[in-house]
Amino acid sequence: MRILESTENRSARLVLTATSLSFFLIILDTTVVNVALRQIQVSLGASVTGLQWVVNAYTLVFASTLLTAGALCDRRGAKHVFVAGLILFSTASLACSAAPDVATLVAARVVQGVGAALCVPSSLALLTASFPESAPRARAVGVWAGTGGIALGAGPIVGGIIVDRFGWASIFFLNLPVGLAGIWLALSYAPTTCRLDSRRLDIAGQVVAFLSLSSLSGACVEAGSLGWMHPLVITGFIAFAATSASFLFIESRSEYPMLPLSLFRVASVSTSCLVGLLTNFAYYGLLFVLSLYFQLGKGYSPLKTGLAFLPMTAVVTVANVVAGRLTARFGPKFPMAAGQALAATGYMVLACAGVETPYAMIMGPLLAAGTGVALTVPAMTAGVLADIEKPRAGIASAALNAARQTGGVVGVGVFGSLLAGGTGGLIVGMHSALIAAGVALAIGCVVSVIGLHVPKAKLRRKSGF
Numbered sequence: 001m002r003i004l005e006s007t008e009n010r011s012a013r014l015v016l017t018a019t020s021l022s023f024f025l026i027i028l029d030t031t032v033v034n035v036a037l038r039q040i041q042v043s044l045g046a047s048v049t050g051l052q053w054v055v056n057a058y059t060l061v062f063a064s065t066l067l068t069a070g071a072l073c074d075r076r077g078a079k080h081v082f083v084a085g086l087i088l089f090s091t092a093s094l095a096c097s098a099a100p101d102v103a104t105l106v107a108a109r110v111v112q113g114v115g116a117a118l119c120v121p122s123s124l125a126l127l128t129a130s131f132p133e134s135a136p137r138a139r140a141v142g143v144w145a146g147t148g149g150i151a152l153g154a155g156p157i158v159g160g161i162i163v164d165r166f167g168w169a170s171i172f173f174l175n176l177p178v179g180l181a182g183i184w185l186a187l188s189y190a191p192t193t194c195r196l197d198s199r200r201l202d203i204a205g206q207v208v209a210f211l212s213l214s215s216l217s218g219a220c221v222e223a224g225s226l227g228w229m230h231p232l233v234i235t236g237f238i239a240f241a242a243t244s245a246s247f248l249f250i251e252s253r254s255e256y257p258m259l260p261l262s263l264f265r266v267a268s269v270s271t272s273c274l275v276g277l278l279t280n281f282a283y284y285g286l287l288f289v290l291s292l293y294f295q296l297g298k299g300y301s302p303l304k305t306g307l308a309f310l311p312m313t314a315v316v317t318v319a320n321v322v323a324g325r326l327t328a329r330f331g332p333k334f335p336m337a338a339g340q341a342l343a344a345t346g347y348m349v350l351a352c353a354g355v356e357t358p359y360a361m362i363m364g365p366l367l368a369a370g371t372g373v374a375l376t377v378p379a380m381t382a383g384v385l386a387d388i389e390k391p392r393a394g395i396a397s398a399a400l401n402a403a404r405q406t407g408g409v410v411g412v413g414v415f416g417s418l419l420a421g422g423t424g425g426l427i428v429g430m431h432s433a434l435i436a437a438g439v440a441l442a443i444g445c446v447v448s449v450i451g452l453h454v455p456k457a458k459l460r461r462k463s464g465f
Helices: 002-044 048-076 078-097 102-130 134-166 175-189 203-226 231-253 261-265 267-297 302-330 333-350 359-386 390-421 425-451 456-463
Strands: none
Touching: 002 048, 002 078, 002 102, 002 134, 002 175, 002 267, 002 302, 048 078, 048 102, 048 203, 048 267, 048 390, 078 102, 078 175, 102 134, 134 267, 134 302, 203 231, 203 390, 231 261, 261 267, 261 390, 267 302, 267 333, 267 359, 267 390, 267 425, 302 333, 302 359, 333 359, 333 425, 359 390, 390 425
C-alpha cells in the first residue's frame, strides 16, 4: 500500500511539474518578446505596427479561445487536450524562431496562442484529477499559479539575457526542449480524466468573439499608421460594435454559452473582470512602450533593457505573496483599490520622463507600478470567486483570464498606435500612452471601491486562508 501511495504521489508531482512548466512558458511568452522588439525590427524590417502584431497575435488568440478550450477539455479529456496544446505551442515556437519575415512570425504566434489556450484549462483539470484531496490540491494550484507570476515578472530580464547572448530567435527556440519535456511527462504520468460528451462547443459564440476582438485589436493597431479617422480604422470599430452585439445576443440565447452572461450579474465578478482588463491594458502596454523607449530612446541593449525592468518585475514576483495575505486579512477591496491607485501614480510620474532622464529617476515610478500590480492581481482573483458558487468557479476564473488577456491586446494596440501616430515622436507618444494608462488605473481604483462589497469572513471561508 505504501509503495502504491508513493508511486501515486510521485506521479502527481510529475504532473505538477509538467503543468507548471507549460504555464511558465505560456505566461513568459506574453512578455519576453518585448525586449526583442528592436532586434526583430532590424532583422525582419518590421514597422511599429508590425511589432504590435508580433506581440498581439499571441495574446489575441489566447484571450479569444480560452473559454472554448475549457469546454473542449471537458469533451475530449484534459490529458489529450493538454498534450495537443503543448505540441502546438512547441511546434509554433520552432516556426517563430525560423521565421524569415514578419508575416510568418505573426502567423506562428497565432498558432502559439491556440496552443496556450488549450494548455491552461487542461492544466487545472489535470491538477484536480492528480490531487483529489483539497489541501494538497490547493498547494499544487498555488505552485502552478506561482510559476505564472514568476514568468510574468521574469519575462523582460530572461528575454534580455537570452536575446543579448543568442539573438531574438532564441527566445522562441528555447521553448522547444521545455515543451518536449512537458509532453513526455504528461503522456507518462498524467491521469485520464472523464469526458463530458454532453458539453457542447459554442462554435458560433467562439467565431463571433474572435471576430470582435480581432476587429478591436486591428483598429487600434492600424490607427497608428493610418490615423484614427481613416475609413478602415472606423470600419474596424464599427465591426467591433456589431460583432460584440452579436456575441451578447448569441450567448443570451445559447443552451451551452462559452460565457454565461449571468456571471456578470454578480458584482464581484464584473468588478474583478473590469479591473483585470484595465490592469493588463496598462501593464502590457507599459512593457511595450518602455521596451521601445529604453532601446530606441536611450540606446539600451536587450540585456540592459531587461535589467532596467528588473525593479518592477522583481517586486511583482515578491509582493504577490504579501498581497495574498493582505487580501485574506482585509478582503479584496482594499488591496485592489490601493494597488490601482499606486500603479496609476507610478504611470503618471513616468509620463514626465524624457531621453535625458537618469535611470535613477525612473526606478521609483517603476517600483510603484510593479507594487500596484502585485497588490491588484491576487485581490482580483479572490474577488472573482468570492460570491460564486463552486460549480461555476472554473468559468468565472476563465472569464477573468480572458478579460485580462483582452486588456493586454488592447493596451499594446492603443499604446503602439500612440507611438506610431504621434506628431512629436517617440517621447511624446510615450507620454500620451502613460497618461492613458494612469487614467485607466484611476478608473479601476474607483470601480474597485464601488463594486466590491465582500465580507471579510466570507472571503476567508471561500479562499481557504
